[in-house]
Amino acid sequence: MSTHAYVVRVAEDPADREACFTVRKEVFVGEQGVPEDIEYDAYDAVAVHVLAVREDGVPLGTGRLLYGAAAAGKTGGDMTVGSLGRLAVTQASRGLGVGAALVRAVEDAARARGLVAVDLHAQTHALGFYERLGYVAYGPEFPDAGIPHRAMRRVL
DSSP: OOOOOEEEEEOOSHHHHHHHHHHHIIIIIIITOOOHHHHSOGGGGTSEEEEEEETTSOEEEEEEEEOGGGTGGGTTTOTTEEEEEEEEEOGGGTTSSHHHHHHHHHHHHHHHTTOSEEEEEEEGGGHHHHHHTTOEEEEEEEEETTEEEEEEEEEO
16 A cells, blocks of 8 residues: 555646556556457547546546537436546555545536536446445446446536
């Protein structure tokens, strides 16, 4: 377990974006076996990416917010709802509050864009994590990249 402090920020420059993609590759492709060709998509170019980085520059986690037209397919077409996705925390950084800090950073980005709620597709093993952060599951379980998921929403 790390004793280093970390900050969560919007990924503004190419180096930050690359750090986000590195974390996603480690967690989703490496650990969970998600095919690399579906891990990265056209939404990456328009999403707001958030990054948790240790004081010494080591990336710990990432997440992204889709909003507007980019989120419409994930939110039932509701343009006032954003879509949180690609939340990933490195194995060595789990249990430090990084995931919750990233979720709150995505919610802050959503509020800043005038959104009233955030939806997400949670892996079913993570439902309790999101419930503790105020998200409520709705709809049936469904597979995404071969992993069971449920839709969830939090009104901001």
